[in-house]
Amino acid sequence: MSAEVLRLRGVGVRFDSAMLLRDVNWTAHADESWVIIGPNGAGKTTLLQVAATLLAPTQGTVEILGEALPEADIADLRTRIGMASAAIAEHVPSTEKVIDLVLTASYGILGRAAEEYDSFDLTRAVELLDALGCAHLIRRRFGSLSEGERKRVQIARSLMSDPELLLLDEPAAGLDLGGREDLLARIASLLRDPRSPMMVLVTHHVEEVPAGFTHAMLMRKGRVLAAGPLREVFTERLLSRCFGVPLQVERRASRWSARAVQLP
Numbered sequence: 001m002s003a004e005v006l007r008l009r010g011v012g013v014r015f016d017s018a019m020l021l022r023d024v025n026w027t028a029h030a031d032e033s034w035v036i037i038g039p040n041g042a043g044k045t046t047l048l049q050v051a052a053t054l055l056a057p058t059q060g061t062v063e064i065l066g067e068a069l070p071e072a073d074i075a076d077l078r079t080r081i082g083m084a085s086a087a088i089a090e091h092v093p094s095t096e097k098v099i100d101l102v103l104t105a106s107y108g109i110l111g112r113a114a115e116e117y118d119s120f121d122l123t124r125a126v127e128l129l130d131a132l133g134c135a136h137l138i139r140r141r142f143g144s145l146s147e148g149e150r151k152r153v154q155i156a157r158s159l160m161s162d163p164e165l166l167l168l169d170e171p172a173a174g175l176d177l178g179g180r181e182d183l184l185a186r187i188a189s190l191l192r193d194p195r196s197p198m199m200v201l202v203t204h205h206v207e208e209v210p211a212g213f214t215h216a217m218l219m220r221k222g223r224v225l226a227a228g229p230l231r232e233v234f235t236e237r238l239l240s241r242c243f244g245v246p247l248q249v250e251r252r253a254s255r256w257s258a259r260a261v262q263l264p
Contacts, residue, residue, distance in 0.1 A: 006063070007026075033215065082158035098142060103160070151175065155186075
């Protein structure tokens with residue numbers, strides 16, 4: 001079995017009087033790729049923030065990339081983790097050029113200032129943008145991009161530091177059908193690349209799971225409902241229980257779909 005990337009034991013997160021996570025146990029390995037799925041308020045994004053070292057758990061123990069928290073050097077550990085989320089996008093200056101947005105990931109900052117970049121950094125940034133279908137956008141301002149373009153640029157940025165762990169928080173949210181399918185195909189292509197980092201993707205919808213993901217976690221009300229190989233977790237019984245409605249689940253050509261059962 002490959003090396004552990006994430007190891008959480010008894011993790012809980014409290015905010016004021018609310019428990020956002022309860023008794024989460026999760027082990028993920030380098031040769032796996034995970035989908036975290038569940039309804040609104042399930043705790044998915046909170047769990048991803050713990051994995052990104054952006055949120056300290058109230059209870060339990062966390063090890064990320066072999067480093068135990070909170071003893072680890074968090075600043076150093078964050079350079080080994082890539083993340084793309086709407087929360088990060090909200091802080092990007094609208095006037096920031098796309099090429100600069102990707103380059104500044106090398107320093108872990110948003111907004112290019114006086115820092116210097118060498119030709120290797122520039123070449124890598126362009127190659128990542130090209131892999132995500134965004135090379136033609138390098139001189140565009142972030143604020144002028146469509147939602148789909150923003151999503152792809154964010155993923156390129158998250159890969160700039162050559163991370164060992166990549167966290168994608170609802171990457172297909174807000175996209176139209178064409179934009180969603182283009183993005184999911186590009187994520188699937190990254191999954192097939194042996195040089196790519198271990199991935200964790202959060203979504204509300206099974207239709208937004210790219211082909212190639214190996215494992216899934218279902219969450220409801222801050223708890224893990226089920227976790228394991230994707231085929232064993234994406235069942236009608238478990239997904240219906242997760243979302244609180246009877247569902248019909250289908251898998252075609254490595255993609256999934258779900259819809260409510262039509263009662264007579």
